[in-house]
Amino acid sequence: MKPVFVINGFLESGKTEFINYTLAQPYFQTKGRTLLIVCEEGEVEYSKELLFKSKTDLVVLEDRDDFTPDKLLSYEKEFKPERIIIEWNGMWNYKEISLPQGWSIEQQITTIDASTFVNYYTNMRSLLAEMLRNSEMIIFNRCDDHIDELPSFKRNIKAVNQSADIIFEGRDGEITTIFEDDLPFDLNAPVIELDNQGYGIWYIDSLDNVDRYVGKTISFTAMCLIPPEFPKGYFVPGRMAMTCCADDMAFLGFACKYDKAASLKDRQWIRITARVDKEYFEDYQGVGPVLKAISIENTAKPKDDIISFS
Numbered sequence: 001m002k003p004v005f006v007i008n009g010f011l012e013s014g015k016t017e018f019i020n021y022t023l024a025q026p027y028f029q030t031k032g033r034t035l036l037i038v039c040e041e042g043e044v045e046y047s048k049e050l051l052f053k054s055k056t057d058l059v060v061l062e063d064r065d066d067f068t069p070d071k072l073l074s075y076e077k078e079f080k081p082e083r084i085i086i087e088w089n090g091m092w093n094y095k096e097i098s099l100p101q102g103w104s105i106e107q108q109i110t111t112i113d114a115s116t117f118v119n120y121y122t123n124m125r126s127l128l129a130e131m132l133r134n135s136e137m138i139i140f141n142r143c144d145d146h147i148d149e150l151p152s153f154k155r156n157i158k159a160v161n162q163s164a165d166i167i168f169e170g171r172d173g174e175i176t177t178i179f180e181d182d183l184p185f186d187l188n189a190p191v192i193e194l195d196n197q198g199y200g201i202w203y204i205d206s207l208d209n210v211d212r213y214v215g216k217t218i219s220f221t222a223m224c225l226i227p228p229e230f231p232k233g234y235f236v237p238g239r240m241a242m243t244c245c246a247d248d249m250a251f252l253g254f255a256c257k258y259d260k261a262a263s264l265k266d267r268q269w270i271r272i273t274a275r276v277d278k279e280y281f282e283d284y285q286g287v288g289p290v291l292k293a294i295s296i297e298n299t300a301k302p303k304d305d306i307i308s309f310s
Helices: 013-022 048-053 069-080 117-123 125-132 145-159 196-208
Strands: 002-008 035-040 058-062 083-087 103-113 137-141 165-170 174-177 216-225 234-245 250-255 269-281 286-300 306-308
Touching: 002 013, 013 035, 013 048, 013 083, 013 103, 035 069, 048 058, 058 216, 103 117, 117 125, 117 145, 125 145, 137 145, 145 165, 145 196, 196 216, 196 234, 196 306, 216 250, 234 269
Parallel strands: 002 083, 002 103, 035 058, 035 083, 103 137, 137 165, 234 306
Antiparallel strands: 165 174, 216 234, 216 269, 234 250, 269 286
16 A cells, blocks of 8 residues: 555645655655655745655646546556645635545645634635544644634544644744633532533643543533443433534433443433543543442433534
């Protein structure tokens, strides 16, 4: 299989800078040649010296109709690369990417300009979501003037791709300490009451910072999900969320231990109070948040039953 590395992002989001940096690293000076397929040209260019030194052959495909398996295969035959890097055009729907047989996406990375994120997230959310959905790493550039907005940026990304590594870059390097005080609920309350917004923020934050919730008691309105493969005595209380558009929904919830779980019905609405623990759970394929139900009461379906991350 021919390994393919896809770098996503809208114009001027930092794709070329990232690829330039990667090509210049000592670890990239590996055996064989690299084919770099650029689908749009921005202000930053690739130097001939760097391309020569890194044994990289550059081709430009600015017409979407030219990005076909046959065309790509012709480049493979011409340049005989060991690996392929694709700088994808953000205005092309990533869902429609089609690669030749024998080409396998090894890694997908999305770059984002923090100064334009809100505009693209508001007006081109479906295009952005397709780029984000399967990205292993998402890099926000030019973050210095948007520190206060970064927590909401992270939640918007996590709503689409829960497993991605998200990196915020400023003038002095990576920004890491920005999320400690950005919670719309009191962590020290005897019972943390979660409304619609609070539940979404708690869920996303728990994916990265479960330790801050271990031992805490939470309460929220939830829909029951009863996965048939779950062990006896467990179910999933959670909420449906709109991650990018009305047609793109996801159920957000963690496993919950409840001795009367067998009495619950799938899609039943409840008000649950539970303690948050952290333990190994087979469906997580690792350690993660597991709720321990303290009390459960039947309740009506809420008027706003869908959580939005807009």
